[in-house]
Amino acid sequence: MHNTPLTSKDAAPATLQLSVDAGVAWVELHRPEVLNSFDDTMLRELADLWARLRVDDEVRVVVVTGAGEKAFCTGYDRSGLDTEDTEDAEDTEDTGDADESTAVLKASSPFLRADVGDFLGPKSCGLWKPVVAAVNGIACGGAFYLLGESDIIIAADHATFFDPHTTFGMPAVFEPLHLLRRMPLGEVLRLALLGSAERMSARRAHEIGLVSEVVPGDRLRAAAGAVAATIAALPPLAVQATLRAIWIGSEMAPGQALGVAHALVAAGTDPAALAAGQQAFRTGNRPRWRLR
Structure with a gap:
């Protein structure tokens, strides 16, 4: 679509x-x-x-x-x-x-x-x-x-x-x-x-x-x-799966939320984005951080 x-x-x-x-x-x-x-x-x-x-x-x-x-x-x-x-x-x-x-x-x-x-x-x-x-x-x-x-x-x-x-x-x-x-x-x-x-x-x-x-x-x-x-700037699939996980965790009992965690990991993992992230980790190309 x-x-x-x-x-x-x-x-x-x-x-x-x-x-x-x-x-x-x-x-x-x-x-x-x-x-x-x-x-x-x-x-x-x-x-x-x-x-x-x-x-x-x-x-x-x-x-x-x-x-x-x-x-x-x-x-x-x-x-x-x-x-x-x-x-x-x-x-x-x-x-x-x-x-x-x-x-x-x-x-x-x-x-x-x-x-x-x-x-x-x-x-x-x-x-x-x-x-x-x-x-x-x-x-x-x-x-x-x-x-x-x-x-x-x-x-x-x-x-x-x-x-x-x-x-x-x-x-x-x-x-x-x-x-x-x-x-x-x-x-x-x-x-x-x-x-x-x-x-x-x-x-x-x-x-x-x-x-x-x-x-x-x-x-x-x-x-x-x-x-x-x-x-x-982050991989959108990973961001959206993370968002869902946190909101599910706020609404369900802990055991129920953990029961769907594997499905969220699978649905939210983009192999290409994961490979790029691993490459950035290996090369030390990490973002600068700020202290809040």
């Missing part, structure tokens, strides 16, 4: 900015006038973009960030909701909204509703290529769908994190469930239960392991780009 590259004649998305350089796709959430909150259009466009990136062999790594310096993403854009339909509006923030959202939200059963994570999350959309999140400001609410499915998170020193659901009378459910993979239980509880009354700093997010690096705002793009470029 022919893989369609991002340079095809597909219409440019209205809510995203996209560029590709040396195997790295830069995805910018581009609604700065509403702090990069997402609406139905962005949900559809992100789901479509993740699907396109999945089959574009020129793209090996993705960096996702937000437009401007104020916000990475502030969740669902409630300003566009129908104020006369309060009950459905509240459901939108918690259970999600997406393509054909009105029909989904008014379904007779909550089990028939879609969740925004089905459209926002790269892994939920089948994109198993490394995703680096560059958090350039506020990240709250629905932003944790993206951060929860990112692989490496780098934050500007002015970035902040919080979940406003409980402040507005809504249960925080999907977002803290995503965060439990990345944060200690007590920190997830504090973030979710205090709502808008408290924000976590980039420094604290680094201390607890939510983010792996904090840099000055003017160095955020360079720091994310350096990580992405390093990964993009």
Whole structure:
């Protein structure tokens, strides 16, 4: 099957900015006038973009960030909701909204509703290529769908994190469930239960392991780009198998995960890439490293 590259004649998305350089796709959430909150259009466009990136062999790594310096993403854009339909509006923030959202939200059963994570999350959309999140400001609410499915998170020193659901009378459910993979239980509880009354700093997010690096705002793009470029230069099959292994290990019991390890090694080994790596090892042609 022919893989369609991002340079095809597909219409440019209205809510995203996209560029590709040396195997790295830069995805910018581009609604700065509403702090990069997402609406139905962005949900559809992100789901479509993740699907396109999945089959574009020129793209090996993705960096996702937000437009401007104020916000990475502030969740669902409630300003566009129908104020006369309060009950459905509240459901939108918690259970999600997406393509054909009105029909989904008014379904007779909550089990028939879609969740925004089905459209926002790269892994939920089948994109198993490394995703680096560059958090350039506020990240709250629905932003944790993206951060929860990112692989490496780098934050500007002015970035902040919080979940406003409980402040507005809504249960925080999907977002803290995503965060439990990345944060200690007590920190997830504090973030979710205090709502808008408290924000976590980039420094604290680094201390607890939510983010792996904090840099000055003017160095955020360079720091994310350096990580992405390093990964993009590696054999993609080995990278993708490694990614799968780690995520499988985070979701399965240890014995179950080890049971599929041999299959992942076999599927992720490219003989040509392995031979090149062995040759580099023998000749001493190894990459320079930096201390973090």
